């Protein structure tokens with residue numbers, strides 16, 4: 001409970017510091033990524049990492065402009081039943097359906113209720129192995145729809161273009177409507193990628209991963225499910241990142 005209270009305090013302080021109730025100051029920073037809370041990790045609660053844990057999406061401490069389509073956790077060991085993910089806010093689980101283990105057995109995921117309210121979510125998971133042992137872990141993220149106010153509104157278009165230029169996605173954060181085809185074009189002489197989070201697992205949405213894009217090459221993906229899609233370039237993962245909010 002203390003961790004949650006602390007995170008609420010940090011959110012409130014962020015609002016005050018920004019001088020505007022509708023904008024987070026971190027939205028205009030390029031490093032760290034726009035969705036990352038900039039306070040030390042210990043202040044938002046330390047994630048508990050289970051044995052064989054590798055990464056998760058949403059990342060711990062992230063403030064999202066929309067509801068994640070699913071919560072995804074990656075491991076370096078084969079998962080087995082009854083591995084389970086809970087996505088709780090105020091004791092209510094906003095996960096939808098059963099936790100699923102991907103065919104490669106290294107990733108488990110659970111869909112999230114698209115109508116989930118704003119606030120702080122605690123993900124508690126139990127990762128189980130073929131020998132029947134299980135280990136628990138946890139992390140936190142937040143949903144604040146006001147963050148969408150800083151996204152470029154492209155909801156009036158059926159097709160949207162994003163430029164990969166100067167090691168950035170331009171525009172970095174966009175709002176689109178469901179069914180929109182997004183085309184990324186590399187305008188740098190360096191190869192870039194379009195990779196769904198996390199890095200380097202790229203598992204948030206498995207089919208949204210491009211090959212290497214050389215200069216002037218393009219990659220397209222059509223977004224059919226509403227929600228927030230954090231993504232990055234795997235060659236420049238620490239600095240080159242963006243978000244697609246599908247409404």
Ligand SMILES: [Cu+2]
Pocket residue numbers: 167191192193233234235236240
């Ligand atoms: Cu890149």
